[in-house]
Amino acid sequence: MRVVIAEDAAVLRELMAQMLAERGHEVCAAVGDAQALRAAVAEHRPDVTVVDIRMPPTHTDEGLRAAIGIRRDHPGTGVLLFSQHVETRYATRLLAQGSAGVGYLLKDRVADVAEFVDALHRVGGGGTALDPEVVTQLAGANRHTDELTALTQREREVLSLMAEGRSNSSIAAALTVSPGTVEKHVAAVFGKLGLPPSEDHNRRVLAVIRHLQS
The missing domain is CATH 3.40.50.2300 (Response regulator)
Structure with a gap:
C-alpha cells in the first residue's frame, strides 16, 4: 500500500x-x-x-x-x-x-x-x-433505544464485532461458536434493528454504524 x-x-x-x-x-x-x-x-x-x-x-x-x-x-x-x-x-x-x-x-x-x-x-x-472501545462507547451512548434493548447479550456482542469490521468467521472464532450460529445471530440483529441483511460486508457495517449513530 x-x-x-x-x-x-x-x-x-x-x-x-x-x-x-x-x-x-x-x-x-x-x-x-x-x-x-x-x-x-x-x-x-x-x-x-x-x-x-x-x-x-x-x-x-x-x-x-x-x-x-x-x-x-x-x-x-x-x-x-x-x-x-x-x-x-x-x-x-x-x-x-x-x-x-x-x-x-x-x-x-x-x-x-x-x-x-x-x-x-x-x-x-x-x-x-x-x-472495540470506540464501538462499545458508540453503542453505550444509544443503549436506551428500543431497538438495542431488544437485543440479547450475545446479539450485542455480535453487533459490536460486526461494527469492528469483522467477518462472520472472525466473529465465530472470537466468540468460540460455529459460523452457523453467528449467521443466526446476525440475522436476528438485523431483524430486530429493522435493517435488511446483506452479504456485502461494507454495506452491513455501514448499516450497523448508522444505527449506532441514530
Missing part, C-alpha cells in the same frame, strides 16, 4: 513509518500537521492515510477536519483516525459520511503491530476498522 502518515509526535510518526516500510509498504510522506497532510495527499494520492485527530496549531480537531476533507476530495483514499482517547463525537462526524474506507483506533493499538497493519489493510481496501 501507499501510505501518508500525519502525527505530530515525531517518535510515533517515525515508528509507524519504519514499521510499515519494513513490511513492504510505501510511506509517501510522514508529516506533523494538517496542512502538510492535505498537501501530501493531494500530491501522492495514497491508498490510505493515518491521521492523528489532535494536531497543531490548536491540538483540537485539525486532524479530523482534514480527514473529512480528504474523504470528500479524495474518495479513493482510506482514512484511519488515531486518538489517545475515545472521542465519540469525532467518530460520529467521520462516520456520518459512510463507513467504507474508514477506521478509528486508539494509539496504544500500534503496540500490536499485526492488529495495526491489519486495520490499515482493511481501511486501504475500502473496509472498516473500529477500535
Whole structure:
C-alpha cells in the first residue's frame, strides 16, 4: 500500500513509518500537521492515510477536519483516525459520511503491530476498522433505544464485532461458536434493528454504524 502518515509526535510518526516500510509498504510522506497532510495527499494520492485527530496549531480537531476533507476530495483514499482517547463525537462526524474506507483506533493499538497493519489493510481496501472501545462507547451512548434493548447479550456482542469490521468467521472464532450460529445471530440483529441483511460486508457495517449513530 501507499501510505501518508500525519502525527505530530515525531517518535510515533517515525515508528509507524519504519514499521510499515519494513513490511513492504510505501510511506509517501510522514508529516506533523494538517496542512502538510492535505498537501501530501493531494500530491501522492495514497491508498490510505493515518491521521492523528489532535494536531497543531490548536491540538483540537485539525486532524479530523482534514480527514473529512480528504474523504470528500479524495474518495479513493482510506482514512484511519488515531486518538489517545475515545472521542465519540469525532467518530460520529467521520462516520456520518459512510463507513467504507474508514477506521478509528486508539494509539496504544500500534503496540500490536499485526492488529495495526491489519486495520490499515482493511481501511486501504475500502473496509472498516473500529477500535472495540470506540464501538462499545458508540453503542453505550444509544443503549436506551428500543431497538438495542431488544437485543440479547450475545446479539450485542455480535453487533459490536460486526461494527469492528469483522467477518462472520472472525466473529465465530472470537466468540468460540460455529459460523452457523453467528449467521443466526446476525440475522436476528438485523431483524430486530429493522435493517435488511446483506452479504456485502461494507454495506452491513455501514448499516450497523448508522444505527449506532441514530
